[in-house]
Amino acid sequence: MRSTCLHTLVLMAVAGCLLGQQPKSQLKSQPKPGTTAGGLFLGKSGKPMAGARLILSAVDDDQDKIKLLPDVPTATADPTGRFAFQGFAPGAYTIIYMPAKTNAAIANEIDISALRAVDKSIAPLMIKMELGADQAFKARPWGQFTLLQGHTFWSTGHKMSVWNATIRRGQQGPYLEVRRGRIWRMDFADKAAIKFDAWSY
Numbered sequence: 001m002r003s004t005c006l007h008t009l010v011l012m013a014v015a016g017c018l019l020g021q022q023p024k025s026q027l028k029s030q031p032k033p034g035t036t037a038g039g040l041f042l043g044k045s046g047k048p049m050a051g052a053r054l055i056l057s058a059v060d061d062d063q064d065k066i067k068l069l070p071d072v073p074t075a076t077a078d079p080t081g082r083f084a085f086q087g088f089a090p091g092a093y094t095i096i097y098m099p100a101k102t103n104a105a106i107a108n109e110i111d112i113s114a115l116r117a118v119d120k121s122i123a124p125l126m127i128k129m130e131l132g133a134d135q136a137f138k139a140r141p142w143g144q145f146t147l148l149q150g151h152t153f154w155s156t157g158h159k160m161s162v163w164n165a166t167i168r169r170g171q172q173g174p175y176l177e178v179r180r181g182r183i184w185r186m187d188f189a190d191k192a193a194i195k196f197d198a199w200s201y
Helices: 002-020
Strands: 038-042 052-058 064-066 073-074 080-087 091-098 110-111 118-119 126-131 140-142 145-147 152-158 161-167 175-179 186-188 191-196
Touching: 052 080, 073 080, 126 161, 175 191, 186 191
Parallel strands: 038 191
Antiparallel strands: 038 080, 052 064, 052 073, 052 091, 064 110, 091 175, 091 186, 118 161, 126 152, 140 145, 145 161, 152 161, 161 175
């Protein structure tokens, strides 16, 4: 009897260890129908991004990918820029979007590894400084993406990387936002208030 109990305890301990080693993506809770979160989507100028279609998405830093969520929670900004998501599992997410009057097929996964790339700095004497904060850089290609007008770079001397930007994938979109060198994201709790802005608008 004692041997059987000990065997059961060992199996339970091993199962617990294996569960703890599963990838975080497999341990995420399921979408919850009652959850809501909403806010304002404005351009940096303060102009409402009316009619924009917003898509709640996950960022996988290990694979450098943005991934659509199950059931793809979406929202559309009203004339004042207000929007709301429903039925998601609380967690840290980003938002990708299509501005009003734009349309494109959106892949289930978007490779964002190019956004970690560096380029030859336009101001090699500037070290640990933001470039473009006092001027409006024109739109430029960056891998499979386009950095829209007004983006900024972070200079580390001879190299620079994307710092703040509205970024379009391909010729049609979707669009995403980068802040301080990282894809924009926030913690989406139930009834969270979201302040989301578009850097280049």
